[in-house]
Amino acid sequence: MQNSIKKIAITGGTHGNELTGVYLINKFTTNPKIIHRDSFKTISMHTNLGAMKQCTRYVDKDLNRTFSKAALADDTLTSYEDKLAKEINQKIGPKGSKDSNIDFIMDLHTTTSSMGLSICISSTDKLTWQAAAYAKDKLPELNIFRWQGDTDDAAFVSSIPPRGFTIEVGPIPQGVLRADVFIGTENIVHTVLDFFELHNTGKLDKHYDSVEIYDYKKLVDFPRNESGDIVAMIHPDLQDDGYKKIDKGDPLFMTLDGESVNYQDEDTAHALFVNEAAYYEKGFAMCLTEKKLISLEF
Ligand SMILES: [Zn+2]
Structure with a gap:
């Protein structure tokens, strides 16, 4: 066939x-x-x-x-x-x-x-x-x-x-x-x-004909100081919740002093590879995606 x-x-x-x-x-x-x-x-x-x-x-x-x-x-x-x-x-x-x-x-x-x-x-x-x-x-x-x-x-x-x-x-x-x-x-x-x-x-x-996917948008790095050291961790609300929906104002990170660092973009995203250990050296903390239905008739 x-x-x-x-x-x-x-x-x-x-x-x-x-x-x-x-x-x-x-x-x-x-x-x-x-x-x-x-x-x-x-x-x-x-x-x-x-x-x-x-x-x-x-x-x-x-x-x-x-x-x-x-x-x-x-x-x-x-x-x-x-x-x-x-x-x-x-x-x-x-x-x-x-x-x-x-x-x-x-x-x-x-x-x-x-x-x-x-x-x-x-x-x-x-x-x-x-x-x-x-x-x-x-x-x-x-x-x-x-x-x-x-x-x-x-x-x-x-x-x-x-x-x-x-x-x-x-x-x-x-x-x-x-x-x-x-x-x-x-x-x-x-x-x-x-x-x-x-x-x-x-x-x-x-x-x-179609399937639901999470489509790549961008990679987000940890907040860092001038020396390149990480100054905030993944926020506890996001830590163990893969594919979580994120809207403007939702917390992404928490500084070592306990302050939230929030998502600033207007468009809704879903977070993947949140706190993947192997990506610390690559310089990113998570991948933001868009949840959508795509046609498979291409
Ligand atoms: Zn692997």
Whole structure:
């Protein structure tokens, strides 16, 4: 059938301290029957063994920002992750190729932010969006976040094959394994595999015209002093409430002295990746998004 999916990759350990993906890949590799579906082949693999060994996000740099076409083509980039990215690209890419070794990828991540079950998509591919809409239909608690910051040449692992997305589940600390997060993530994986089995065999009973998403608006950094030190924390009202609706005047931060720092924009936003530990070094405290229904008839 047209657009049939022949090979899917499930990857984990892209960030070596996000253990849910690491251990789910252990489970799938030990017993591949779990992820077997008759109409396509599924492979599972760890992506960053060096970081996993250290239980750190990365060895030299963030692997999940290392897959731009320019970086992949640049032989002068020789950090651990730059070399690794080129190896991974050969296995599941090459990126941009019509004959990519893999048709669809799910890269498994966790977040210290209270985001529940989430899928993060940069792709504009129709089938990828149908898969996400199907997953949302089957798992209503699932949230879909659209990141279009650098869609033309996204540098994520999930950007290597022509189709795919990142799964983010939390909150969970780095370096920690929790059964509920493990089960929730595995449920998303199975739901998406089921979608492609139905798609390949012509048994999908529904086409999705639209889906509710949280669309990227902007990143917000912590308030800082002249030296660049953080001078305020995430406000307690926002701390454990992922995807919270925020209107002008609502508190975003609380200074060390207890004063609120409020949202000043006129337009309503929803906050994601609030207080994600890995983003302190990137210089942002949260991502603001717009909740909307988007058409999938593009
Ligand atoms: Zn991650």
